[in-house]
């Protein structure tokens with residue numbers, strides 16, 4: 001039996017509102033293990049993640065949204081990158097994740113793979129890209145796999161949707177089933193927040209996870225739940241479990257990149273920043289404003305090519321080459337006379 005959940009577990013996604021945010025390497029050789037620095041590590045596949053989970057070796061995941069950040073995170077050894085629908089808030093400045101456009105999401109997913117070809121890239125299926133009908137869901141998921149270069153697609157889902165997971169799996173599309181607190185359903189509750197607050201909620205989420213695995217999901221992701229819920233899922237399923245605000249029992253851990261590096265004004269309570277890049281960006285921006293004001297723009301400027309006296313011509317004047325051609329023609333004409 002799962003213990004009662006801490007009802008003060010907070011509102012992990014509330015801080016993702018754009019009004020509360022500030023906004024938004026070294027190379028290696030082929031035989032390095034996954035997780036080593038550099039772009040030439042072996043590609044992370046679902047087999048890699050399964051093997052790491054079996055060895056109880058945690059893997060690192062991040063939601064990020066552009067090729068440059070992906071490139072640096074690959075060099076850092078991050079195993080999994082998610083083109084999260086949190087991009088709606090972090091990148092597009094929208095108030096909710098449900099505002100993520102399908103087209104933008106496909107483009108951002110492909111950008112992650114181009115930036116970090118060895119990372120396992122998960123596409124987060126946007127609100128209304130999979131709810132209306134199974135056929136539409138399969139077509140959209142297929143686009144993420146082909147145009148978006150994704151390795152798997154993530155759906156916020158519960159066990160009432162096992163049929164869709166089966167169909168996606170049968171179509172050859174690896175599914176990451178996101179259970180627990182589901183931000184795309186926040187409107188039902190009047191806002192973001194953990195929905196795993198009672199013993200019944202917890203048992204429900206564990207059952208969702210079990211049925212998603214049965215339906216074919218190759219990965220599970222649990223958001224904003226007490227540690228024991230993730231622990232129970234790990235005990236009762238075999239697929240790797242990624243957690244966000246769900247405690248250390250999960251096989252993989254994920255955060256939003258901007259929360260991790262200190263770019264968010266109010267990161268969720270479970271996201272402990274490792275840096276304060278916001279402050280550093282502020283300094284950099286201020287330095288640029290000062291330099292421009294003082295006409296100290298730095299860098300190396302361009303110069304005109306030094307002009308060679310022999311090549312200087314006034315308009316209409318004959319060049320050296322033209323003169324040489326005229327002389328050759330004259331000499332030929334004289335010899336023919």
Ligand code: KIV
Nearest residue numbers: 063084085086244254
């Ligand atoms: O969109 C997102 O960032 C997510 C989290 C699970 C990281 O879905």
